[in-house]
Amino acid sequence: MGTARANWAFLLGYRFYVAAFFVFLAAPLIAAGSFAFNDSLFPALPWQGFTLDWFFNDTEPKLGMFHDRRLLRGLYYSFVIACGVSALSVFVGTCNAFLFVRTDLPAKNFFYIVMIVPLVIPGVILGISILAMASQFANGLEEAHGIELGFLRPGLPLVVLGQFSFIATITSLVITARLRKFDATMEEAAYNLGASRLRVLTTITLPFLRPAMIAAGIVAFLVSFENFNTTLFLVGSESPLTITMFDRMAKVGSTPVLNAVSFFLMIGSGALALVSVLVQRDRTKV
Amino acid sequence: MSQRDIKRLTLFLLFAPFALWILLLIVLPHIGMGYLALREKIGPRQYEFGFGNFVEFAMEPIYWNTLLRTGSMSLLVTALALIVGFPIAYYIAKIANYRTRGAMFLLCLIPLWVSDLIRAFGWILLLRETGVISSSLQAIGLIDAPVELLYNDVTVVIGLVYTVMLFMIVPLVSTLDGMDNSMIEAGYNLGGSGLTVLRRIIIPYAMPGIVSGCIIVFMLTAGSYLTPILLGGKNSSWFTEMIYEQFITRYNWEAGATFGFLLLAFTSLVVWLGLKLSRQTLAGTVARS
Amino acid sequence: MTSGPVSDLECANISKNFGPIRAVDDVSFEIPSGSFFSILGPSGCGKTTLMRMIAGFETPSAGDIRIKGKSVVAAPPNKRNVKMVFQHLALFPMMNVFENIAYGLRCSGTPKSDIPGKVQNVLDRIALPDVGQREIHQLSGGQKQRIAIARCMVLDPDVLLLDEPLGALDLKLREAMKIELKLLQHQFNTTFVYITHDQSEALVMSDRVAVMNNGRFEQIGRPQELYHAPTSAFVAGFVGDSNRWAGRVVDADAQSAKIETADGLVTECAQRAVHSLSGGDAVDLFVRPEFIAVGRQDASREGAAAGGTTLTGTVDSILFNGANSRVLVRSASNALIEADVTLTGGDADFREGDSVALTWSARNAMGFRSDGSRAGGTAGGNAA
Numbered sequence: 001m002g003t004a005r006a007n008w009a010f011l012l013g014y015r016f017y018v019a020a021f022f023v024f025l026a027a028p029l030i031a032a033g034s035f036a037f038n039d040s041l042f043p044a045l046p047w048q049g050f051t052l053d054w055f056f057n058d059t060e061p062k063l064g065m066f067h068d069r070r071l072l073r074g075l076y077y078s079f080v081i082a083c084g085v086s087a088l089s090v091f092v093g094t095c096n097a098f099l100f101v102r103t104d105l106p107a108k109n110f111f112y113i114v115m116i117v118p119l120v121i122p123g124v125i126l127g128i129s130i131l132a133m134a135s136q137f138a139n140g141l142e143e144a145h146g147i148e149l150g151f152l153r154p155g156l157p158l159v160v161l162g163q164f165s166f167i168a169t170i171t172s173l174v175i176t177a178r179l180r181k182f183d184a185t186m187e188e189a190a191y192n193l194g195a196s197r198l199r200v201l202t203t204i205t206l207p208f209l210r211p212a213m214i215a216a217g218i219v220a221f222l223v224s225f226e227n228f229n230t231t232l233f234l235v236g237s238e239s240p241l242t243i244t245m246f247d248r249m250a251k252v253g254s255t256p257v258l259n260a261v262s263f264f265l266m267i268g269s270g271a272l273a274l275v276s277v278l279v280q281r282d283r284t285k286v
Numbered sequence: 287m288s289q290r291d292i293k294r295l296t297l298f299l300l301f302a303p304f305a306l307w308i309l310l311l312i313v314l315p316h317i318g319m320g321y322l323a324l325r326e327k328i329g330p331r332q333y334e335f336g337f338g339n340f341v342e343f344a345m346e347p348i349y350w351n352t353l354l355r356t357g358s359m360s361l362l363v364t365a366l367a368l369i370v371g372f373p374i375a376y377y378i379a380k381i382a383n384y385r386t387r388g389a390m391f392l393l394c395l396i397p398l399w400v401s402d403l404i405r406a407f408g409w410i411l412l413l414r415e416t417g418v419i420s421s422s423l424q425a426i427g428l429i430d431a432p433v434e435l436l437y438n439d440v441t442v443v444i445g446l447v448y449t450v451m452l453f454m455i456v457p458l459v460s461t462l463d464g465m466d467n468s469m470i471e472a473g474y475n476l477g478g479s480g481l482t483v484l485r486r487i488i489i490p491y492a493m494p495g496i497v498s499g500c501i502i503v504f505m506l507t508a509g510s511y512l513t514p515i516l517l518g519g520k521n522s523s524w525f526t527e528m529i530y531e532q533f534i535t536r537y538n539w540e541a542g543a544t545f546g547f548l549l550l551a552f553t554s555l556v557v558w559l560g561l562k563l564s565r566q567t568l569a570g571t572v573a574r575s
Numbered sequence: 576m577t578s579g580p581v582s583d584l585e586c587a588n589i590s591k592n593f594g595p596i597r598a599v600d601d602v603s604f605e606i607p608s609g610s611f612f613s614i615l616g617p618s619g620c621g622k623t624t625l626m627r628m629i630a631g632f633e634t635p636s637a638g639d640i641r642i643k644g645k646s647v648v649a650a651p652p653n654k655r656n657v658k659m660v661f662q663h664l665a666l667f668p669m670m671n672v673f674e675n676i677a678y679g680l681r682c683s684g685t686p687k688s689d690i691p692g693k694v695q696n697v698l699d700r701i702a703l704p705d706v707g708q709r710e711i712h713q714l715s716g717g718q719k720q721r722i723a724i725a726r727c728m729v730l731d732p733d734v735l736l737l738d739e740p741l742g743a744l745d746l747k748l749r750e751a752m753k754i755e756l757k758l759l760q761h762q763f764n765t766t767f768v769y770i771t772h773d774q775s776e777a778l779v780m781s782d783r784v785a786v787m788n789n790g791r792f793e794q795i796g797r798p799q800e801l802y803h804a805p806t807s808a809f810v811a812g813f814v815g816d817s818n819r820w821a822g823r824v825v826d827a828d829a830q831s832a833k834i835e836t837a838d839g840l841v842t843e844c845a846q847r848a849v850h851s852l853s854g855g856d857a858v859d860l861f862v863r864p865e866f867i868a869v870g871r872q873d874a875s876r877e878g879a880a881a882g883g884t885t886l887t888g889t890v891d892s893i894l895f896n897g898a899n900s901r902v903l904v905r906s907a908s909n910a911l912i913e914a915d916v917t918l919t920g921g922d923a924d925f926r927e928g929d930s931v932a933l934t935w936s937a938r939n940a941m942g943f944r945s946d947g948s949r950a951g952g953t954a955g956g957n958a959a
Binding site for chain 2: 014017018021022024025027028029030031032035042043044045046091092095096098099102103104105111114115117118119120121122123124125126128129130131132133134135136137161162164165168222225226228229232233242245246249258259262265266269270272273277
């Protein structure tokens with residue numbers, strides 16, 4: 001009896017701990033999101049009543065996010081960057097998956113570790129090293145030949161490359177894992193049934209990889225969208241959303257419009273994450 | 287074209303993107319950074335090669351104190367994240383029933399996709415002088431003046447643990463998930479107590495997940511910028527902040543590159559030590575998650 | 576070489592080396608149209624490599640493969656009219672049954688309007704007319720099997736290769752599928768080449784069987800020939816169950832040889848055309864359990880047939896398995912011998928400890944000069 005009761009108490013305590021953890025997890029997100037609907041100039045208590053002004057109002061001082069030029073521009077740049085990064089990293093990730101699963105690349109294990117390394121390099125370092133190299137390269141070109149290459153200076157292309165440098169690892173890992181599960185005799189079967197190599201790739205292999213590619217693309221998109229550390233060093237005049245928000249936050253007296261943006265981003269990324277989970281749900285198990 | 291040629295061409299075409307990526311965006315930039323770090327500014331547009339930047343770093347206690355502080359706080363954060371996260375991961379993987387398990391795992395993942403910035407922002411709203419906690423405490427009469435909970439080390443540590451927690455839980459859940467329940471049952475069946483089973487069976491089995499979680503968490507923490515700045519204020523003395531200052535504010539790229547190089551060397555050393563001590567490999571841990 | 580009707584598939588002296596390893600060693604055979612041909616061998620004997628060469632996934636190091644008289648060695652797999660059912664079937668999970676079967680038709684450029692009719696036709700022939708819109712994971716094991724065959728047969732291949740497709744099925748279903756495969760082959764009247772390590776599959780289904788070992792064909796023949804007239808010790812040991820003994824020829828003439836085994840058994844063995852034995856030869860001796868008659872020792876002896884062997888012993892244990900029951904008899908010289916018996920459950924059944932007399936004829940004792948190679952099955956336990 002004694003042990004049963006002790007067990008029961010232990011389990012209750014355990015459950016309580018888990019519940020407390022999820023409260024801890026949710027608290028800042030709820031705080032960041034809910035003040036978006038507070039009819040006040042400050043994201044703080046007391047609660048002044050419900051409003052959607054911080055989304056849709058078009059006049060100062062309660063300028064809503066959908067009328068705030070700088071925020072919208074930041075959103076747009078973030079979107080452009082994220083699209084570029086996810087397209088590029090899904091492409092490279094797919095190539096890498098084939099490279100590591102299908103070819104007899106010499107020193108494969110070594111290269112595989114090399115592929116993982118970018119993920120464990122701090123983002124700040126990636127940012128400054130790419131900035132340093134690009135600038136040195138650009139300076140060298142300018143001094144020696146008088147050629148000015150704009151994309152080597154801080155700006156959108158450099159941000160895309162900087163984020164891509166470690167996001168490609170994530171997509172590679174996701175797509176490689178899926179390709180490893182692929183039964184290669186399926187390709188042989190298709191080949192045997194008369195399909196050409198290209199047709200095998202497009203009708204058998206890529207459709208099998210598609211869920212992983214979509215999921216990897218979504219992950220890449222989200223990671224890019226929220227990235228700050230690498231972006232900070234590479235950004236030019238076109239600030240993506242995180243940088244714009246950071247600038248505002250650092251200023252005292254940020255208005256609940258930032259909460260509105262936070263809410264919007266949380267809903268957006270939550271929805272995308274859900275899509276990626278749904279896509280990856282394996283429909284194709286034999 | 288023979289079968290062999292096609293094979294070679296395929297290998298080459300597949301290797302090219304990988305090589306370009308690693309070479310142009312990882313290897314060359316780091317060489318460039320090393321080059322900058324070894325370049326000493328002795329006058330306007332005049333440089334000299336040497337370890338001057340490193341010497342300068344060694345001579346200035348503020349610099350290496352900050353690095354040590356960043357390193358030790360990162361280790362603390364990693365340990366805390368493991369201690370706090372392990373029971374949660376175990377609950378999700380082994381105790382929760384099938385349905386709640388998926389839901390809890392999703393709950394764990396959703397904050398993963400919310401930017402650091404928003405999470406730190408949420409903490410600010412909760413903790414600052416005019417924040418939710420301060421005003422709530424005032425409202426129920428526990429305190430009579432606003433209390434500032436931001437800008438201290440405890441808050442920074444909590445904020446960092448919060449930020450990186452999910453990167454600890456996800457690899458842990460995926461390793462624990464692969465563990466056969468009967469192994470735990472066999473442990474009890476053979477007369478082990480709860481603690482023995484945990485120490486002798488569960489933890490050794492989860493080791494790859496633990497190591498992988500710790501590596502990612504440590505790297506993320508040591509390289510984090512937003513959370514220490516926003517929660518710790520301008521005086522949080524975080525090493526990445528100094529890098530930023532040298533690079534962007536003072537425009538002293540040589541010093542910035544030196545600092546970056548040192549941060550990278552330091553974190554790599556810690557990760558290498560961790561791998562050696564736990565007898566794991568990078569490919570066996572990080573790549574799995 | 577091509578006198579008479581052109582055979583569907585002909586392999587001439589093909590070999591395949593993987594580095595220093597010779598996986599297939601100078602194999603030649605010819606399969607007449609519309610027959611069921613099996614290649615039987617233990618795992619690692621080279622049968623899968625041979626099949627992959629026929630399908631075109633591997634290129635032979637030497638020799639020629641002809642389909643309907645035309646060499647196909649230079650043709651890639653997608654240009655050969657040889658279709659293959661894979662070991663794990665390799666049905667495409669991202670397509671439904673209809674699309675799986677239509678896949679090959681689409682690849683060959685069959686007019687779109689013809690495809691549904693052809694698919695339905697083949698579905699009717701495998702007696703699964705209504706599964707077209709099902710997903711692969713909704714099918715049972717046996718249904719998947721048939722769809723995999725249909726997917727090939729819709730393309731009207733010259734030869735259908737089957738690579739141990741029954742391996743993944745459970746025992747009951749495997750038994751049923753054996754019969755079904757044979758019927759399907761009759762119905763389509765296409766040449767089937769079936770690879771297996773399971774002798775029972777090969778014996779039940781095939782018109783002819785090739786036994787393969789170490790990259791070579793040991794023997795090609797009808798199932799009965801292989802069973803009753805093996806030409807090598809390997810075939811005798813691998814096909815069917817046998818008591819197997821190592822021994823030495825003590826006396827030999829044109830009709831028979833007298834052999835003494837290491838266990839001290841002395842037995843007569845008829846001389847075989849391909850393998851005549853002479854005095855002093857070291858031999859491997861095989862006697863199948865069903866050719867050993869077991870009688871009570873005290874009962875009147877029927878008298879051994881001319882040149883036969885009779886010996887006495889005690890029942891060591893009974894191996895009851897319904898109609899396939901056996902007794903394990905320990906002879907006076909301490910050798911263990913397996914023999915088939917009928918156990919009716921009555922009082923007359925053998926029991927452990929009973930004294931019995933074992934009899935077999937010289938015709939049913941198969942002796943082969945041992946060449947040192949001891950591969951192959953031993954008594955009771957055939958290499959599975």
